[in-house]
Amino acid sequence: MRPITLSGNMPRSFYRGAGRIDRFRGDPPKADPYHPEDWIGSVTARAGAAPAGLSTLPDGRSLAEAIAADPERWLGPEHVAAHGADPAILVKLLDAGERLPLHVHPDRAFARTHLASPYGKTEAWIIVDAAPDAAVHLGFARDVAPEELAGWVGGQRVAEMLAATNRVPVRPGDAVVCPAGVPHAIGEGILLVEIQEPTDFSLLLEWEGYDIEPEAGHLGLGFDQALGCVDRASWDAGRIEDLRRTRRAGRGVRPGVDRLFPEAADAFFAAERLRPDPYGVLDPAFSVVVVVEGAGTLESAHAEPVDVRAGHTLLVPYASGECVLRGEVTAIRCRPPV
CATH class of the missing domain: 2.60.120.10 (Jelly Rolls)
Structure with missing residues (x-):
């Protein structure tokens, strides 16, 4: 089987891009800015909007159909033994034309209990391009009580929530892990490669000013229950640096590969x-x-x-x-x- 060059797969979203994906690919710019993500090699559908998000191969088959028909050739026998006919990842290009809302993804334990899924949504970002002052918000900088978080979200007191997070500057080449449960927001002016667990689970802590209703942001659970997936503990500078540090023994794992x-x-x-x-x-x-x-x-x-x-x-x-x-x-x- 030959490696396959893919065309764009850009479902509509609720936040704006800035045309960076089209420019990166060398494609004509889209008139509608609400296509800020390219779901690459995806067998994961947009939550509540299938088949949006699913990748189609050049021969017209969906990638999901192709893998299901021959999983060992696509994924390898060891992978199939561990995960079945499931790639177990989702990869995206993401273009933040505006700051994304502060949000959280559930971990695997929460997803198994409440969402009937073996996967949560730990993710990581590799920065491709970034404005000089670009930053992400990652984790609360202090412990936050349950009632304080509920008050912020219910009252949409966004400035207070953001002020309680860590603002982390980023530049091209940075690689950052975002564990499930950690509140985060990707700042304006960033193009990145995102790799994540293969779900579209997002709990929105913020929605005012975005093209989305609050009911779409609580995973169908109601906010009282959904807020239980949030890591409210302090992420101090040392813990944040652990998410950004260079991997031990990561250089030269194979020729030309870090x-x-x-x-x-x-x-x-x-x-x-x-x-x-x-x-x-x-x-x-x-x-x-x-x-x-x-x-x-x-x-x-x-x-x-x-x-x-x-x-x-x-x-x-x-x-x-x-x-x-x-x-x-x-x-x-x-x-x-x-």
């Missing part, structure tokens, strides 16, 4: 930065590759090379075998937990 994210991400997903020197080696695995700079070729064991350039997104099946990236190029490879 592994990203601290060990806290390992149970959920993995990501690598590929910089050929003079080539980069991709071991056999289902993965999504986002080319962020330059141009080159991706060679697989069983097919002709694929030309790649900045803005390309590719799906690499397990059956592509070992692949080699060549050229003056930088790419991000996202993959299930290893």
Whole structure:
């Protein structure tokens, strides 16, 4: 199986983009700014809006159908033994044309108990482009009592909520893990690659000023119950730095490959930065590759090379075998937990 170059898959959302994804891909700009995300190689649908979010292959099949028909060739026998015919990740390009609302994703325990899902939504961000003053909000900077949080949300006292969070500056190349349960908001002026557990579960702590009703933000549980998934504990500077630190022994895991994210991400997903020197080696695995700079070729064991350039997104099946990236190029490879 050959690596597959994908076209955009951009379901409509409730917040605005700024055209960065179209410019990154070299596509004509969209008239409607409310398409700020590209769901890459997705078998996850937008919550309450299926089939929006599901990826379609160039041959017209949905990726979900293709994997279900031949899971071991797509995902590999070890992955299928652990996860079945489920890639176990969702990858997106995300363009914050405005600050996203402060929100939270449930962890696996909460999702199993209340949402009938084996997955919560731990996620991580790899910053592709950022305005000079760009930042994310990540975790409360002090302990927050349940009644204080409920009062903020019920009264939409957004300035107080944001003031209680950590404002974390980001720049291109940064890699940040956001554990499930941690309140967060991506600031305006950022283009990033997001890798996450394969759900669309979001508890909105903020909704005023966005094209969304509050009822859409409590996971169908009501806010009294849904707020139970929020990590209200203090995330001090040391804990925040642990989410951003360079991985121990991450450099040079294979030729031209550095592994990203601290060990806290390992149970959920993995990501690598590929910089050929003079080539980069991709071991056999289902993965999504986002080319962020330059141009080159991706060679697989069983097919002709694929030309790649900045803005390309590719799906690499397990059956592509070992692949080699060549050229003056930088790419991000996202993959299930290893």
